[in-house]
Amino acid sequence: MPWQVIQEALPWIDVLSVQPGGSLFSETDFERAYRETKKPVMICDHQVSFTTPEHSNVMWKTLPDIASVGGAHARFLQDGFSTRYLIGYNRCQYIDRYKGELKILKQGLLQVDGTPYEELAATVLRNNWRLHHRFLGAQEERK
Numbered sequence: 001m002p003w004q005v006i007q008e009a010l011p012w013i014d015v016l017s018v019q020p021g022g023s024l025f026s027e028t029d030f031e032r033a034y035r036e037t038k039k040p041v042m043i044c045d046h047q048v049s050f051t052t053p054e055h056s057n058v059m060w061k062t063l064p065d066i067a068s069v070g071g072a073h074a075r076f077l078q079d080g081f082s083t084r085y086l087i088g089y090n091r092c093q094y095i096d097r098y099k100g101e102l103k104i105l106k107q108g109l110l111q112v113d114g115t116p117y118e119e120l121a122a123t124v125l126r127n128n129w130r131l132h133h134r135f136l137g138a139q140e141e142r143k
Contacts, residue, residue: 003036010037015087019045023061023072025079034085041085047092047107048072050120055098055105070123077131091124 006016016039020026030041049058050069063069073091080086093108109121 006033006037010039013039015040015042017042017044019043019092021061023048023063023069023076025076027079027083030080030083030085034083040087042088042090043080043086044088044090045092046076046089048076049105049107052105052107055107057104059099059104059106060092066117066119066123070120070127073124074127074130077127081131081134 016033016037018030018033018041020029020043033039033041047060048069049060049062050065051058051062063072077089080089091109093106095108095110095114096112097106097108098104098112099106109124110116
């Protein structure tokens with residue numbers, strides 16, 4: 001993180017919005033950010049991807065398959081929202097976009113034609129419902 005910029009902005013911000021890379025929640029980095037800024041953290045743009053038969057070059061951290069991405073997403077949310085300072089999370093990219101000049105797929109929950117990656121969409125939905133129920137204090141998770 002650009003600490004000099006963050007330090008200058010502190011008097012004018014209520015939350016530290018970040019775009020982390022990787023598939024794991026880095027508690028060390030986020031704890032430092034919270035400790036040094038005294039501001040809650042919002043993950044405003046995060047993504048983990050998988051290769052497809054059409055695209056072996058995919059933007060962001062790339063895992064071998066959809067199941068791995070779904071598991072990483074669940075762990076990231078679990079670890080992040082187990083802290084006292086994470087107040088929000090936004091998963092990046094709704095629909096696939098191919099960046100021809102870079103020859104890279106910017107992967108979403110939907111393919112370019114609007115067809116969902118069914119397993120990924122279902123996993124993200126389950127992960128979000130688990131978190132939703134946790135915030136509500138519910139014991140029963142949606143299956």
